Amino acid sequence: MQTRRQFLFTLIAGLFVSGTEASLKSFQPSDYVDISNKLSSLVTNKNSALFIGKAYQSLPPQKTTDIPQEIFSLLQRINLTQKEFIKLEKPLVLQKIKNAIEQDFHTGNVELVNGWLLSKTEVKLCHVLSLIWAT
Amino acid sequence: MLSNSFSIEEKSIVEADICIVGAGCAGITLATELNHSTLKVILLESGSLEYDDKTQSLYEGENISINPFKLENTRLRYFGGSTNHWGGMCHPLDETDFLAREDIPYPGWPIRLNDLIPYYHRAQSICQLGPFVYDDENYWRQQINFSPLPISGNLLETAFFQYSPPTRFGEVYLEALKKSTNVDVILNANVLELETSNDANNITQVRVANLNGKIFFVKAKKFVLSAGGLETPRLLLLSNKVQKNGLGNQYDLLGRYYMDHLSAWGGSLQFITDQSNFPWYFKIRNIVKNLGNMEVGALLTPTADLMKKEGLTNFRILLLPTEEERGIDSAKLITHELTSGHIPDNFGGHLKNVLSELDSVANVAYKSLFHTNNDLFEIHKKNDSTAITKVNLDLNLEQLPNRESRVSLSTDRDIFDQNRIKLDWRTSEADNKTARRALEIFAMECGKYNLGRVYIPDTINEQNIAFGISSHHMGATRMASSASEGVVDENCRVHGIGNLFIASSSVFPTAGWANPTLTITALSVRLADHLKSIFS
């Protein structure tokens, strides 16, 4: 059976072959794993993130399941490159996320997920995590 | 003086300067204010000093509204009226409530908040409240060490309400009226009709009956209808011998624009930051020791700017603490009772508990989403186990005046062979819009200031929200300076009739968010002064 790390490598390699967006090309598989691990470490409760992530996934219109693309757009939301995200200490990353979330509420970038009015950044975070964990 | 219609002779005529119909807070306030004057006043009350089924059944009616509540369950027909079961929550109307609003296609009140302020002051003590101070945060900061929720204040602001004990008007003011030498309270006296001069410009007398079938009449120089927000328009509609459409109905306005405060469960707020710095919002009843242990509560209302900018009506959001267990307990109880063939007591209440806790899985999930060893989204639980992590949102809205929402006469008849009420209470799309925006704005504010996340129930996003009632019967004899826009004028006199006045929430042309009784009382004090000035 493939380990999770192996699976992710395969997935990313596949994406590069099929030619994803140019911006994602700088996305190194090793970075990807580090990013995934770091993202996972931000939350305490896997079930919770899965709950919101899956609920979002099931809402119309159809959502992408392209993990790198979702990670990329999450990082864009919090204004960090992959390298910065990996290097930055966890409290600072959390502060970035917190700022992005508050900004979302100020600018109306919100999403109704199963009745909860959430910031698009937090929804994206949960979505990414639910996709990562599903692998 | 206190007397009973049973001791009045059949077909006799009783005379007075002022005849008041109905002894609820409005009628009792008027009578009390006119006590010790030189005027002879008669206060006619349908019921006696105690509740009885037969009299109460006169309040039954036909309800063809989407919400088919029983009319007799929302009011009480005996001395003291509905103050025999009111909750005592009081707040004056806001300044904006009196003004014409661009998005409300009807004129505002023909009076302003300032015109009512002196009467609100007097109404405060009649309703056994504290000083006339409501939304002054600094004042409450001193009294109860208040500090506001950390939200901007540009969209939502804190309002404070006071609790009346609640004053049971029938008990508190009975002795004074019993001892009165100029006010005669006649119990078991059901007014059936207002009789007019041939030109219908004046009321000549009212026809009164008791449940034994005895009829008598009261002649007076002035008449005041204070029979409640539903019965007052009914009496005007029933008085149709000369004016075929009823009195004060030249422009087909009588009975129209009926409003209630629209109530809805607005979902819940899951805190993600420490809420212990502002407990006043969740306690509902905060005791103010310096002010004789009076009770106040805090809630959120829209700013005047927000209402104007977005074309919203007024609303209030009350934060009610909830425990997850309450829903589970209720579910267990319902299952147990139903399986043993019983309908549980307070079935509706238990069902509400269950429904409001259905989101608890989502709620718990959200609560523990993030690490608690950093301050992002951490719930700072207090050491004591009663720390609140979640509150229910109790939403109550001002209803937009709606011409099609109306009180009319049914073909069903009561034991006096009088047409009962037909209520067709209708809300509109504007009400749905206000409900949705109110919760969205609140949810966004909670997000912006990292207070928590809000769950908005599907019921709020349905095409037609099934609003609950508040039993605040308003609007069916609305106040306006011209007869083409309202039933009564700024002095609460029925347009076109020289000697007929109304003291009731039925005169409210718009409802604001505030519960109505303080305003009914203030308007009644004002009317009493006006009547005194007419006679002097």
Ligand SMILES: Cc1cc2nc3c(=O)[nH]c(=O)nc-3n(C[C@H](O)[C@H](O)[C@H](O)COP(=O)(O)OP(=O)(O)OC[C@H]3O[C@@H](n4cnc5c(N)ncnc54)[C@H](O)[C@@H]3O)c2cc1C
């Ligand atoms: C459960 C409940 C809780 C409430 N809580 C609050 C609250 O917290 N705060 C608040 O501000 N308001 C509250 N209200 C509303 C409040 O009770 C009413 O606004 C207020 O009591 C109305 O007073 P009124 O004098 O206008 O009418 P009523 O109290 O209805 O009095 C009318 C009187 O007229 C008599 N009458 C009727 N028809 C006739 C007739 N034909 N002839 C002679 N007499 C007649 C009746 O018997 C009655 O005594 C509540 C209402 C309910 C039902």
